[in-house]
Amino acid sequence: MTEEEVIEIFKRTETIKRGHFLLASGLHSGIYLQKCQILQYPEYTERLCAELASRFKDDKVELIIGPTMGGIILAYETARALGVRNIFAERVGSKRGLRWGFDIKPGERTLVVDDIATTGASVKDVIELVEDKGGYLVGVGLLADRSGGKLDLGIRVEALATLDIKTYSPSDCPLCREGVPLLET
Numbered sequence: 001m002t003e004e005e006v007i008e009i010f011k012r013t014e015t016i017k018r019g020h021f022l023l024a025s026g027l028h029s030g031i032y033l034q035k036c037q038i039l040q041y042p043e044y045t046e047r048l049c050a051e052l053a054s055r056f057k058d059d060k061v062e063l064i065i066g067p068t069m070g071g072i073i074l075a076y077e078t079a080r081a082l083g084v085r086n087i088f089a090e091r092v093g094s095k096r097g098l099r100w101g102f103d104i105k106p107g108e109r110t111l112v113v114d115d116i117a118t119t120g121a122s123v124k125d126v127i128e129l130v131e132d133k134g135g136y137l138v139g140v141g142l143l144a145d146r147s148g149g150k151l152d153l154g155i156r157v158e159a160l161a162t163l164d165i166k167t168y169s170p171s172d173c174p175l176c177r178e179g180v181p182l183l184e185t
Helices: 003-012 042-055 070-082 121-132
Strands: 016-022 028-033 063-067 085-092 095-097 109-117 136-145 157-162
Touching: 003 042, 003 136, 003 157, 042 070, 042 136, 042 157, 063 070, 063 121, 070 085, 070 109, 070 136, 085 121, 095 121, 109 121, 121 136
Parallel strands: 063 085, 063 109, 109 136, 136 157
Antiparallel strands: 016 028, 085 095
């Protein structure tokens, strides 16, 4: 699957939104990728996750983990494509943790899967969790990297689409200066 095909799915599902958005990172942007628009279509979700799985098929992945919320379905579908176990990490205090009896075995070859990364904060939390549990981190799979390829997680990252979408600190946001209403994501 090419990046152009991925972007076409984003367009078909109206994933790409325009406006003035407050991102989870605290940054502002004029473009937001609403991953839930894709996730409502199982056929697109399956295709995208099969592509993520194909990029790690030779890495002997044993476990896939995704952060709540968007990473749950993507991790599940990617694990299904690879025929391996999957779990999810959710907020436990200020970090990501495991509940529901989930665990990561020491040395377990683990792939982190998430939806859209701007700064990678959610993914970094999951990477830290995997390392704290003694898992072997294989890499990170993403639907999209909004950083234009500048995202550095210290591990192999496979993004189905790499987009250079401008973000702004709230104090330096041209949309704020223009008085465009801020929308929470």
